[in-house]
Amino acid sequence: MPGPFLLYNKSVEIIKNRRGAILKNFSYPLASDWTTDEIITVTAFYRQVEDAYELSQGVLIDSLLSAYSAFKTVVPSKSQEKQLGKQFEQLTGYSWYRTLKTARETTKKSVKMTIGG
DSSP states (O other), X not given: OOOOEEEEEEOOOSOBOTTSOBOOOEEEEEETTOOHHHHHHHHHHHHHHHHHHHSTTOEEHHHHHHHHHHHHHHOOOHHHHHHHXXXXXXXXXXXXXXXXXXXXXXXXXXXXXXXXX
């Protein structure tokens, strides 16, 4: 059973980054018993979901699905995944469930998400 969840505060001012995305200040849900490599793997997936919402071109579906596959090696439990997904959406406003669903249903090479869409 994984340890309690903690939040990694992604402290970023609201500014445009070098890729033209507006960066926001929010926290990531993480488990306290994850290794550094596991945290890097999970946050790489979180960043892919963020980029799907924040970048004007969205993200490449192959990159998103690859990051999700790596995420699942850290979080194989469906119940833990749902718990993290719910926390992530509450903290960021971004749904990785909808992002993955859209990516799997499109024939395009990239996916661009909007909040509420």
